[in-house]
Amino acid sequence: MFAGQPFPDRVETARLVVRRFADADAPRVLSILSRLDVIRWLDNPPFVPMADLDQARQWVTKVNRREVDDPLQAWRCLEVRETGVMAGTVLVPRLERIDGGFVGEYELGWHLHPDSTGRGYATEGAAAHARSAFAAGHTSLVIGMYPDNAPSAAVARRLGAEDLGEVPDDPWYGGVSRHFTLRPEHLDATQVRE
């Protein structure tokens, strides 16, 4: 049951606008999701790069639609205030268990275009998006990744998330994963710029 405030369409942080995707973002979405070096970290194989602008527009429509269907999930893009460049994405999707369907679990995720890494944008945007998620009613968020995804683990650590280590049987993706969990008090205890 949805009991909190809806995810805001737009949140401003020190350096970013964390905002809802629009059709005009499709070229940049394509530029990010057509890259194997990004998508190979986001899901199980086979990794299928986005092929064209039509697919990017459909992706924008799809992720915005998911929030209408379930207001506890939300995808937002990270726009750099100074340049207007769309650096990447933060997302809170619902997690379906491989063997048990949906039991109320949600993930916090992120990905950047490689031209926008190394500046703290993922951490800053994810902190703001997690705040929105907690205001929407979430009490904790799962952060999962391939065990060798050191840059992603570093983002989770900077957010103050609790490190649960490697799990041999990921209940949502299968295989070996590394899990963290993020709760409001973790964010409160960090010095992350929001």
Ligand SMILES: CC(C)(COP(=O)(O)OP(=O)(O)OC[C@H]1O[C@@H](n2cnc3c(N)ncnc32)[C@H](O)[C@@H]1OP(=O)(O)O)[C@@H](O)C(=O)NCCC(=O)NCCS
């Ligand atoms: C995971 C991913 C988002 C991490 O990106 P990132 O740029 O390393 O993370 P941040 O944006 O938080 O930036 C942190 C880095 O910026 C540096 N930085 C530079 N200027 C900074 C500033 N003003 N403020 C904060 N950090 C700054 C930090 O020191 C840190 O670098 P370090 O790790 O070398 O110490 C990125 O590697 C990615 O998109 N990978 C592919 C997709 C993926 O793996 N997604 C996650 C799936 S689980």
